[in-house]
Amino acid sequence: MRIISTIIVFFIATHCIQLSAQEKQKQKAKIFIEKADSLQHKDKIAKDVKTLIGHVRLRHQNTLLYCDSAYMYSDSNLVIAYKNIHIIQNDSIHLYGDYLEYEGSKSLAKVRENVRMVKGNVTLTTEYLDYDRANDVAYYFEGGKIVNKQNTLISDLGYYYPNANEVFFKDSVVVENPKYTIYSDTLKYHTVTEVVKILGPTHIVSDENVIYSEDGYYDTKKDIALLKKNSYVQGKEQILKGDTIYYKRNKGIGEVFNNMELEDTTNNIIIKGDYGFYNELTKRAFATQKAMLLQVYQNDTLFMHADTLRIDPVTDTLTNTPSRMAKAFHNVKFFRRDMQGRCDSMVYDFRDSINTFYHDPVIWAQGNQMTAHVIKLYTKNQNLDKMELIDDAFIIAPEDTLFFNQIKGKHMMAYVRNNDLYKIDVDGNAQTIYHPKDKQLVIGVNRAESSNLTIFMKNSQVENLIMRGAPDGNMNPPLFLPDEDVKLKGFRWLEPFRPKRKEDIFIHVKLPEKVESTAIYQDFEIGEIKTKAPKKKE
Numbered sequence: 107m108r109i110i111s112t113i114i115v116f117f118i119a120t121h122c123i124q125l126s127a128q129e130k131q132k133q134k135a136k137i138f139i140e141k142a143d144s145l146q147h148k149d150k151i152a153k154d155v156k157t158l159i160g161h162v163r164l165r166h167q168n169t170l171l172y173c174d175s176a177y178m179y180s181d182s183n184l185v186i187a188y189k190n191i192h193i194i195q196n197d198s199i200h201l202y203g204d205y206l207e208y209e210g211s212k213s214l215a216k217v218r219e220n221v222r223m224v225k226g227n228v229t230l231t232t233e234y235l236d237y238d239r240a241n242d243v244a245y246y247f248e249g250g251k252i253v254n255k256q257n258t259l260i261s262d263l264g265y266y267y268p269n270a271n272e273v274f275f276k277d278s279v280v281v282e283n284p285k286y287t288i289y290s291d292t293l294k295y296h297t298v299t300e301v302v303k304i305l306g307p308t309h310i311v312s313d314e315n316v317i318y319s320e321d322g323y324y325d326t327k328k329d330i331a332l333l334k335k336n337s338y339v340q341g342k343e344q345i346l347k348g349d350t351i352y353y354k355r356n357k358g359i360g361e362v363f364n365n366m367e368l369e370d371t372t373n374n375i376i377i378k379g380d381y382g383f384y385n386e387l388t389k390r391a392f393a394t395q396k397a398m399l400l401q402v403y404q405n406d407t408l409f410m411h412a413d414t415l416r417i418d419p420v421t422d423t424l425t426n427t428p429s430r431m432a433k434a435f436h437n438v439k440f441f442r443r444d445m446q447g448r449c450d451s452m453v454y455d456f457r458d459s460i461n462t463f464y465h466d467p468v469i470w471a472q473g474n475q476m477t478a479h480v481i482k483l484y485t486k487n488q489n490l491d492k493m494e495l496i497d498d499a500f501i502i503a504p505e506d507t508l509f510f511n512q513i514k515g516k517h518m519m520a521y522v523r524n525n526d527l528y529k530i531d532v533d534g535n536a537q538t539i540y541h542p543k544d545k546q547l548v549i550g551v552n553r554a555e556s557s558n559l560t561i562f563m564k565n566s567q568v569e570n571l572i573m574r575g576a577p578d579g580n581m582n583p584p585l586f587l588p589d590e591d592v593k594l595k596g597f598r599w600l601e602p603f604r605p606k607r608k609e610d611i612f613i614h615v616k617l618p619e620k621v622e623s624t625a626i627y628q629d630f631e632i633g634e635i636k637t638k639a640p641k642k643k644e
Contacts, residue, residue, distance in 0.1 A: 137183055160174070164185060212238075230264075246266075257300060263275070287310075302325075346384050377400075461483040473503055474566075499513075526563075
């Protein structure tokens with residue numbers, strides 16, 4: 107019996123303690139009246155309802171509530187207030203409006219009409235706002251605007267965390283800044299650092315460019331962006347893309363990591379690489395790590411690879427207007443359907459549309475192999491117009507599997523019309539070997555030498571030859587001639603090293619040194635390409 111009594115006493119005591127704790131919680135959450143010009147009980151409306159009129163001031167925990175008039179429901183700890191509403195929390199957050207429902211037990215304020223929330227230099231305005239004091243979040247759902255220094259942020263939906271200094275914007279988000287405007291689906295904004303976190307498709311539009319990203323950050327105070335998904339920076343003449351773009355607006359620099367792509371829409375040139383940067387103020391660009399340059403023509407595209415690609419600003423001295431140069435350094439290879447080549451370094455001058463190839467360049471075009479110390483390609487209206495071979499110039503064209511037509515000299519200028527080579531001028535130590543035909547059969551080996559000569563071509567065949575300055579020549583049968591009579595000194599047939607498709611530009615094999623014309627070639631594999639190299643002499 108004593109045991110049962112003890113249990114009952116313990117249960118009653120525990121229950122009283124719980125009731126006491128709940129009572130204290132209720133007292134803690136209770137809304138208190140501090141001031142009103144008039145206070146009346148309105149039992150006709152509801153039990154324990156008080157009507158407060160004139161200069162009303164209420165207190166709930168660390169929050170003060172001012173209004174012109176209010177109904178106070180003591181049992182449910184609810185206040186409905188009207189006109190000139192002003193809520194002050196911790197002397198730092200001020201909330202204004204014309205109508206309020208305040209639930210003391212939930213610390214929830216529902217403010218309507220002409221709503222304004224102010225904390226420091228941040229002002230939120232809307233017509234409908236729910237402010238959850240307990241969880242530090244103000245939520246608007248019928249459109250709202252936040253003004254923070256230079257930034258004005260607008261959206262259909264928004265969550266403002268005043269103590270955490272963060273705002274989450276959703277649907278039709280617009281951020282207005284004197285320098286640009288941001289349009290987005292979803293953003294997060296920090297009111298102290300003024301950093302925008304991009305959480306969905308976002309455009310940042312300014313007079314200079316348009317920035318797009320689906321994930322990243324934009325520091326509106328420092329004008330620095332980190333863009334991490336489907337991102338690009340589009341200027342008036344260039345578009346910069348990449349997996350990750352680090353962009354400094356004040357300096358105009360975009361640094362790209364992985365899958366960089368810079369498109370020059372004016373000059374139809376694209377630069378790619380796994381790393382690079384572009385300065386939109388100076389127009390300087392750089393790309394490396396699988397770097398590739400694409401030059402787009404009317405009916406074709408040139409694909410070029412090099413260890414390093416650059417675009418540098420220059421000035422057109424004739425017109426005094428800004429222009430650019432594209433430069434490729436080391437292990438240069440390029441592919442176009444009608445032309446391929448390789449060299450160590452290349453420069454393309456936008457001012458005169460000249461491509462210059464340096465250090466053992468080789469170009470294959472029109473069925474010809476061209477080599478020299480320096481080669482220049484001149485284009486007109488995006489079409490190849492002429493080719494200049496400077497120092498130790500050599501052109502080789504296979505007549506068939508056995509014979510090669512050859513032209514050699516100190517300097518050459520080859521002219522192209524309608525994409526066909528029709529004339530070659532050779533200046534200095536001109537030499538030529540070509541093979542006349544009768545009914546598609548080679549009938550001889552014509553070897554000629556002079557100081558200068560001009561060759562006229564038709565359908566890739568020698569049609570006429572004009573020699574100047576001590577000409578000398580002979581005609582011999584094609585068979586049983588020694589090698590030196592059918593191949594000019596310095597002859598190198600480099601067809602095995604020609605890139606035959608655009609993927610081949612990334613495969614680099616060193617060219618063989620100049621060898622005697624009697625060199626024999628053996629096959630070996632380079633990636634997916636079968637090529638040849640000279641055998642070593644025993």
